[in-house]
Every structure is written in structure tokens, then in C-alpha cells.
Amino acid sequence: MAKCEVCGNDYEMSFEVHAAGAVHTFDSIECAAQRMAPICENCQCRILGHGLQADGQFYCCAHCARQKGVAELADHA
Ligand SMILES: [Zn+2]
Ligand SMILES: [Zn+2]
Numbered sequence: 001m002a003k004c005e006v007c008g009n010d011y012e013m014s015f016e017v018h019a020a021g022a023v024h025t026f027d028s029i030e031c032a033a034q035r036m037a038p039i040c041e042n043c044q045c046r047i048l049g050h051g052l053q054a055d056g057q058f059y060c061c062a063h064c065a066r067q068k069g070v071a072e073l074a075d076h077a
Contacts, residue, residue: 006031042067 002014004027011027017036018024026032037046041057042064052059054072059065 004028004031006035040064 001010001012002016002025003010004014005025007027009027009031014025014027015032016023016025017032019036024032024035026035033046033048037048038051038058039045040047040051040060042059045060047058047060049060052062052065054065054070057068057070059068059070065071
């Protein structure tokens with residue numbers, strides 16, 4: 001049992017996410033997404049899929065990247 005680091009819920013089904021050498025504990029995918037998922041620079045939605053990255057900025061899709069002037073990105077095929 002471990003406490004969710006986002007909402008503090010002590011839940012028996014909590015799980016760990018190992019990322020960049022750190023270990024995070026969450027009770028739900030929703031909390032994990034809130035803590036871990038990058039946010040699209042254009043539409044501010046949480047990026048739960050692969051997303052796109054350019055100049056350290058994240059975009060949910062090539063359309064959003066283009067909206068911000070990043071022309072060379074294309075959606076994952
Ligand atoms: Zn939680
Ligand atoms: Zn977007």
C-alpha cells in the first residue's frame with residue numbers, strides 16, 4: 001500500500017511510475033496523468049498519447065504544432 005502523491009489517497013491498488021530516475025506513486029491513471037502528462041502548448045489538453053515535441057514544447061498533434069508555427073512536425077504514422 002502506498003499513498004497517491006497527487007490526491008493523497010491510500011489505496012491498495014496504487015502503482016509506481018518510474019520516470020527519469022524518480023519513482024512516483026499514484027492510485028489512478030487520472031492522478032498519474034495529472035502529474036506526469038505534458039500539456040499541449042496550443043490547446044492546453046493533457047497529452048496521453050505519444051504527442052509531439054519541438055524545442056522543448058509539447059503538442060498533442062501536428063495541427064497544434066503548426067498553430068504555434070512549428071511546421072516540420074508530422075503526426076506519428
Ligand atoms: Zn490520486
Ligand atoms: Zn493540442
